[in-house]
Amino acid sequence: xxxxxxxxxxxxxxxxxxxxxxxxxxxxxxxxxxxxxxxxxxxxxxxxxxxxxxxxxxxxxxxxxxxxxxxxxxxxxxxxxxxxxxxxxxxxxxxxxxxxxxxxxxxxxxxxxxxxxxxxxxxxxxxxxxxxxxxxxxxxxxxxxxxxxxxxxxxxxxx
Amino acid sequence: xxxxxxxxxxxxxxxxxxxxxxxxxxxxxxxxxxxxxxxxxxxxxxxxxxxxxxxxxxxxxxxxxxxxxxxxxxxxxxxxxxxxxxxxxxxxxxxxxxxxxxxxxxxxxxxxxxxxxxxxxxxxxxxxxxxxxxxxxxxxxxxxxxxxxxxxxxxxxxx
Numbered sequence: 001x002x003x004x005x006x007x008x009x010x011x012x013x014x015x016x017x018x019x020x021x022x023x024x025x026x027x028x029x030x031x032x033x034x035x036x037x038x039x040x041x042x043x044x045x046x047x048x049x050x051x052x053x054x055x056x057x058x059x060x061x062x063x064x065x066x067x068x069x070x071x072x073x074x075x076x077x078x079x080x081x082x083x084x085x086x087x088x089x090x091x092x093x094x095x096x097x098x099x100x101x102x103x104x105x106x107x108x109x110x111x112x113x114x115x116x117x118x119x120x121x122x123x124x125x126x127x128x129x130x131x132x133x134x135x136x137x138x139x140x141x142x143x144x145x146x147x148x149x150x151x152x153x154x155x156x157x158x159x
Numbered sequence: 160x161x162x163x164x165x166x167x168x169x170x171x172x173x174x175x176x177x178x179x180x181x182x183x184x185x186x187x188x189x190x191x192x193x194x195x196x197x198x199x200x201x202x203x204x205x206x207x208x209x210x211x212x213x214x215x216x217x218x219x220x221x222x223x224x225x226x227x228x229x230x231x232x233x234x235x236x237x238x239x240x241x242x243x244x245x246x247x248x249x250x251x252x253x254x255x256x257x258x259x260x261x262x263x264x265x266x267x268x269x270x271x272x273x274x275x276x277x278x279x280x281x282x283x284x285x286x287x288x289x290x291x292x293x294x295x296x297x298x299x300x301x302x303x304x305x306x307x308x309x310x311x312x313x314x315x316x317x318x
Binding site for chain 1: 164165168169172175176178179180182184185186187204205208209210211213216219223224226227228229230231239241242243244245247248249250251252253254255256257258259260261262263266267269270271273277280281282290291292293294295297302303304306308309310312315316317318
């Protein structure tokens with residue numbers, strides 16, 4: 001006898017396994033609304049030529065598109081594997097309430113995926129990072145221009 | 160007289176400003192290939208009901224879709240504002256070489272965006288986090304099932 005949460009997580013795992021046979025990566029996820037509606041996603045990175053098409057991102061996009069919103073407040077994200085930094089940040093921006101996962105970043109690493117490596121990137125000193133991320137100084141404080149336009153817009157939609 | 164890099168960054172800023180008037184957030188970005196082709200993106204979170212439609216993610220998707228690849232090795236990402244954790248992780252997964260940005264996370268915070276807050280989320284102790292992220296123990300090591308299917312797949316495409 002399993003709980004509702006275990007059933008949602010089992011569904012995420014079943015999606016992940018099926019997705020391997022459908023040409024995607026071994027990851028599946030669901031967004032579940034407070035009233036129990038579920039929106040599914042599976043990893044389509046190589047299938048869609050989209051490095052952001054992780055299972056959690058696909059589930060979030062599916063839920064938002066279906067519900068006509070960019071805000072998933074109150075929803076839970078169930079995922080077959082601990083969200084990588086991309087998916088964790090996507091969940092934060094989507095304002096989901098909580099995340100439940102099955103396998104973790106170390107299981108993903110054993111299967112050949114860089115989730116754990118990329119968490120370490122976030123924690124590494126800037127000088128030791130594998131990818132350079134640098135600020136360029138521009139003349140005339142040009143960098144502030146988009147934010148000035150945003151501040152001046154009377155009917156802007158905040159998020 | 161501006162460098163090529165400054166010109167790409169100026170283009171990202173121009174995209175960001177124009178995007179405000181086109182119903183999007185104040186962010187723009189470009190992926191530039193080693194041979195100088197540029198693929199643009201702008202923030203469409205509220206316009207597309209997609210919380211992952213950040214400028215950098217849109218530029219990466221655009222470049223990958225146009226080039227027919229999920230791997231942007233050798234490319235540079237230019238963005239009007241420091242990439243948030245979502246966009247930084249997207250750039251890592253896309254394997255871009257480097258990122259150059261204009262405004263930073265603190266400028267974004269002043270304009271009302273949570274980029275800096277979400278960076279702090281990554282650094283916070285788990286117990287102090289605003290969103291719960293937890294592993295559930297499942298019976299029969301079901302969580303390893305998708306990775307077993309993946310390992311057994313003879314023609315899998317690694318990424």
